[in-house]
Amino acid sequence: MLPPSPSSTSEDDVQQSWNSDRRRTAIGRSTLSVPARQALTDRQLTPDRTVLDYGCGRGGDVRSLERFDCRITGWDPYYSPEAPLAPSDVVLLTYVLNVIEDAAERRQTLKQAWELATTVLIVSARLTWEKSKVRGQEFGDGLLTGRKTFQHLFGSSELRKYVEEVTHTRCVSAAPGIVYAFKDDAARLGYLAHRIVPDAEWLASEDTTSAIASLVDYVERRGRPPRVEEMPRPMAEQLAHLKPGQLRRLIRDSSDANKVTDGRKRTTLNTLLFLAVEVFNGRGRFSTLPFSVQLDVRSFFSSYKEACQRSDRLLLKLRDDTYIRGAMHASAVGKLTPTALYVHQRAIDQMPIVLRLYEHCASIAAGRPQEWTIAKLKHQGRAVSWLDYPEFDADPHPRISSSYLVDLRSLETSYVSYASSANRPLLHRKHEFLASDDPDVPKYERLTRAELQAGLYEHPHIIGTENGWEAELIRCGRELRGHRLVRRATD
Template structure:
């Protein structure tokens, strides 16, 4: 018998294509059929196979760096359903956090020369505890963070200890409060922040905190934002009439008026604060306010706001109200960028750049260094070209990044290191040619195509919004138009063609399919594509325009959590959830359906009248780059594997879901599905057919003594449920009701049983402990003895062995009860009790019952 080189994870088996010859004939035939359906051969397109042991699916996986990368990344996969003869594709080529592979030595043939090195790496990883947390090892980002936490780095097929990591950390002392000319209680509204405020985070998200701009925080409160920006090496200052009254007030590129005008009760003073902040903003004013929530009363009415119990004033705005107020006072367009956060630009060129970049996919700029740079760093051969690159590495890298960002060769006016590059190469064009000869041409082409798409989206949405055209195009935008389109008229024509295409249902359907293949959302074929809003800017240009048109009617789609693109009805739904990122099962609080054809919006709120539903299978709508994605995937899979719920439609209601989960002794802790630690009522269901009382109050001794034979450990109840669900319920389904002759046994009951028993081995004690706190039976799990009346118990025992994941089974005779247990080991050990000397029964382990 040959040992098959495979890796088993759950109910799935992995092996390398070099090991396919080791498979059994029937399994090998399934793989061949999967290849036929996919339409290509092994080695060329894929090098690993994943076999679903209990289902019809086979996955063909491509790990291009399997041999050289110690933990290779998955590039692409094909999921083949043999029953349905369907093939679905997923690419991870552009993923920032692809799945990775461990324990490579298990996958290759025994005579493979690489096995020893692979096994040594695995042994080292095990020795430092890298595999102790399975949820953190499946994706590259979490894996590398875990390796570093353990104090190691990866070099080739080795783990090398890190040196000392010395870093200074400290917080600036909070300045003592000073007297203020504002109303005395206004200072109480200043929060102590432990992260950046919403307006500052919006500036970071839109690229304004790259070090190019000076920021002034007008009404900075306790100064947490300013301190954080300074710690990040940015130019920032602030003033506050209470907490920083002595600080100078001065102009800056960006002025932040964060949650200030909503705490000023005097209307004229509110106007003064706004106009003063606007006068200081040389490029951009950022205004943020508290938004109204009609379901949350906050205090007594006072002027046009409320007076809180703390004696502070709050004016709550709606999004449209604050936008109208800003535009009326400043006579400038206010652009909403987040709930309660709006931008007002003084610099119209900067406004155009912002509007273009707002619809830009930013994937390329976030990627790891290109292979061109990595390969160059690893070269040992020091020729003249390499020496020249090393001498100008930093400005060349900046130039390359700028080229990829623009999607075209930069102009002299756009290059910060022009003098250095001219000195080194003679001219900018020669420096660009130097990079072009050594760069990745495919990457340049991707960047160019991405930039064209960004510009088409920008111009298309401008025309849909009927935005008043600018008097002139910002200089960089002029260069973009000339390079990519030839002239402005051609750019508008291209954008208009894209805009009209949103009415093409087939084009929308194809774009949704392409997005799903790249991990951007969950596709319900012929119905919709649903995805998290963070993925929208990575969609194909057509879908970005589709969503952007809906946002014109609704407002910024980023205020929601999920976007649902209806592929056939011309609609877009936006859904907001309670703590989407932090919950395994977030609950929907708002849903808006934007009907593009009717130019109308239907709005639905969930609360007391309509129960907020859970979002099931959240992992479908995010991807591997989203926070807590690995944990979410494990949670969703565990929930599915319970087999308790019907997921059709929107799934069970929250009440029904939680009640059923509780009946089966499960609860949710964070992103984990865990066994309940509560004590149930004895008459509660234990499995589909029995109750806890039936499994506890059974047997002659318990009936004779009437002992209170109740488990003390919650884990014992959980073990009884698992025994019922995995063994007893299937037996009852097949043979009919069983008769229990011996079930749970407490230490008190064990003392009263006259015949010879083995509490330390038989698992009837479940998870109970003795007087010194140690488990009575180290095997854990639970056990019962039962008989099926009018059935040959040999047939019953044989069926249990064949069809259930039991731990141990003892067979006593065709007309005698059998003993069966279910435990964490699932050893599937079969013991036949035979008559020995003096008629005493002796156990004998057998491979089969006959």
């Protein structure tokens, strides 16, 4: 039997609709699942939206999200069959599809979850790189475990394509193994805008003077004055007694013209980036754009058509190897090697716009991982890797934890974990991955100079791994104390 149709199947029938062995895949959670945490970060789970966790298992996410003031209901054929099944703004289908052994039932489950969602369906599944963690025999299109549970492991791009095929809508990969399917363009574009165009940040305003200061700060960062609808309500009320002409004069007299110019340039580039990425999900009408993006287009372009044409030209440049290599050489941030540009997460937005588009295209295609430190952009071929160095700031030579790669030509993905490696790759010259104005750069530069003077970089083919680096430290009679290089103590 299939999971219930919201309108035609009674809840008494639901208990028998899913094979009872599937209950064994439900784990008890004391913290939010990765998909729920991602959805919170992406502002898809908010107190003003109703949420249905469809196939909630033991209900760990339901209880955790209730603490975030989410109006959430959890339904499960074994653990919560009595819960009401009603259309909700957001439907979570968390690690459900991969435990259904019947392909037709799997497809029907996804279809029914889609029918229950009125704003967005959030689908997550286990991925092929987890195969080493699943022991079992081949069964159908997956594995049957010793506990008589089933696992179908998806590829990152496979999951997105599968959801698109069933829902007949263009989907976005929020992270590896997490796909968002939106019911309308406005919701999808609002999500993309949140990822690309920084949200408005307002300084605290307790009176007219501080409200004006907050307004000036916004203008310097965005490059244009806001509309009343964009302002926080308390701030709009504090400025309501001022006439539009007075506000314009205050902004003109109080703002830094150079900062306004920089803000205008930054917002123009962000808008082009947004419109270019939007192509991959079907560019919509001007009226479907988020309101603030509409205002940016009106402020910085002669028309929506001109803005789209410029973003299309930007997309074409992604195919030009010479242009991409030139952009990497011209980039003010990042470490350039013979094959790729490496840029720290803190500096990623300071790359040339075409390189930012390069990285965003990969993230839209297969999802950017939740944990990453450095993005690697290849200039031979088109591939992006997100490398995780969890101790980048604390460790003078951080060890890699994992790598997630997306090949933009084939859309194939690969994941490598170094958790059990006894000789992990590590980083040197940390300052080269950051922007020059990063506050940690001077400290990292001092360490690099000291290591150069000590002769630690004389054999670069050796020092790239833990064991080789330790051997060179011993050879040179040095050791590290934090980000200081000192002489090694003798016995």
